[in-house]
Amino acid sequence: MLYIKNLCKSYHHQLVLDNINVSAKSGEIIxxxxxxxxxxxxxxxxIANLTKDYTGDIECEGKVAFSIESxxxxxxxxxKNNLEIFRSLSNDNKKNHINIVLDKVGLHxxxxxxxxxxxxxxxxxxxxxxxLLTDNAIILLDEPFNGLDYITKVQIRDIILNLKxxxxxxxxxxxxxxxxxxxxxxxxxxxxxxxxSHINLHDSKRLYTIKxxxxxxxxxxIIQHFGLKQYESSNGxxxxxxxxxxxxVADTLKALIDNGFKIIEYFDSTNNILDILLDKExxxxx
Numbered sequence: 630m631l632y633i634k635n636l637c638k639s640y641h642h643q644l645v646l647d648n649i650n651v652s653a654k655s656g657e658i659i660x661x662x663x664x665x666x667x668x669x670x671x672x673x674x675x676i677a678n679l680t681k682d683y684t685g686d687i688e689c690e691g692k693v694a695f696s697i698e699s700x701x702x703x704x705x706x707x708x709k710n711n712l713e714i715f716r717s718l719s720n721d722n723k724k725n726h727i728n729i730v731l732d733k734v735g736l737h738x739x740x741x742x743x744x745x746x747x748x749x750x751x752x753x754x755x756x757x758x759x760x761l762l763t764d765n766a767i768i769l770l771d772e773p774f775n776g777l778d779y780i781t782k783v784q785i786r787d788i789i790l791n792l793k794x795x796x797x798x799x800x801x802x803x804x805x806x807x808x809x810x811x812x813x814x815x816x817x818x819x820x821x822x823x824x825x826s827h828i829n830l831h832d833s834k835r836l837y838t839i840k841x842x843x844x845x846x847x848x849x850x851i852i853q854h855f856g857l858k859q860y861e862s863s864n865g866x867x868x869x870x871x872x873x874x875x876x877x878v879a880d881t882l883k884a885l886i887d888n889g890f891k892i893i894e895y896f897d898s899t900n901n902i903l904d905i906l907l908d909k910e911x912x913x914x915x
Contacts, residue, residue, distance in 0.1 A: 630654055631676070631767055631798055636685035638671055645671050646683070647822040653798045653815075655766070658789060660809035661802040662902065663819035669802045672819065673697050673769045676800070691766020698771055700756035702744045708755060709740040712762065719763045726762065734758045734788055750781030757788055767798045774805045786812055810900035818906055830900055837878070838898040839869045842891040851888050855881075860904075866893075870904065 636649040646668050653659050661669050674680040676687055677695040702711045712727045731737045734754040739747065747755065753773050760768055770789070774782050782805075789812055792799050803809055809816065810830075818826040839857070843865050852859075857869040873881050886892060898904060 630688075630690045632686070632688040633676070634686040634688075636672075636675060636683060636687065638668075638675060638680065638683040645822050646675070649685070649824050651817060651824055651827055653800070655796045655798060656793055657798055657814045658793050658812050659798070659800045660806075660813035660816045660902065661800055661819070662804075662806065662809065662816060662906065667819040668822040669819055670697060670771060673771055673800065673802060676767070677769055689767055692763060693767045693769065694760035694763065694765035695769035696753075696756040696760065696771060696773070697769060700752060700759075702752070702755065704745040705743060707741050707743055708736055708747065708751075711744060711755065712758060715759050716762050730758045730761045733761060733791070735784055748781075750777045750785070753777065753781075753785060754788070757785075765797070768792055768800070770799065770801045772803055773801060774803055774808050782808060806902040806906075810902045816902060816905075826906070828902075828905060832899075833875050834872050835875055835878075835897050836899045836901075836905060837871050837873050838894075838896055838901075838904075839871055839882075839885070839890075839892060840894040841867050841869065842893060843867050844889055844891055847889050855885060855888075870898070 631653040633649050633651050636646055637644065638646040649672065661672065663669050671680065673695065674697060675683050676689070677693055677697065679695075679697070703714065706714075709727060709731070712730065716727060728737065731740055734757050736751060736754050736758060739751060744752070744755070757768075757770070757773075773785050773789070777785065786808060789799055789801065801809065801813070813830055815830055816826070816828040817824060818828065838860065843862070855871065857871050860868040860870050862868070871881075882892060882895065
């Protein structure tokens with residue numbers, strides 16, 4: 630488990646993290662999102678104990694491993710040589726451990742390559758491999774998908790999912806929200822140093838996108854009654870967003886149709902993180 634209580638951090642009298650209270654459990658992937666300067670990297674540094682002059686409490690059940698900002702290695706040495714150095718620093722005496730770790734991240738075929746010859750995606754995998762040399766309960770990954778091609782993104786995503794299956798807590802900071810929507814169990818949304826939202830992507834109440842044909846006679850009161858939020862309107866169609874309990878989807882759609890809505894499409898868009906964040910920002914703005 631990871632517990633963060635009343636966490637505050639300032640730089641030069643500027644409050645960067647403002648009373649963060651959140652927790653995570655084993656086998657959970659957390660997506661840490663927010664615009665530049667929202668406090669994501671600072672929060673990771675506090676969890677990793679790279680930054681110590683904060684107030685509040687951070688309780689980690691188990692060791693923490695991290696790759697924050699740009700991962701660095703000995704460029705003139707090979708992939709395997711780098712891991713051998715880090716293994717010696719961690720007092721890991723398992724002779725075959727490096728081979729197992731390289732295989733886990735898909736780098737077994739480049740173990741003799743110098744780091745200077747590796748692609749960006751391979752370096753990201755090597756950063757994860759370095760963390761796997763020790764038994765860590767919490768893994769922090771800062772922008773692991775940045776600058777990667779589609780195939781490598783899928784490979785990194787699968788590695789992260791495997792870490793979850795091993796019972797690790799994985800916290801992933803990323804601007805690529807589509808990737809987070811596919812793998813995360815929950816989202817921590819930071820803005821101006823505050824935790825604006827803690828979104829459970831497995832909640833039974835789901836966010837549905839509902840596309841309808843424009844009907845002039847539908848009363849605005851009916852729209853408000855169902856909690857529909859207009860998302861866009863074009864070419865004679867209106868798209869709404871609506872929160873619905875999973876068990877009530879069929880009944881809700883029937884009720885909408887009975888009240889004059891001409892529904893032509895609907896789908897669960899809960900994992901479309903950008904839409905959720907925009908919706909919450911609009912709600913806060915109102």
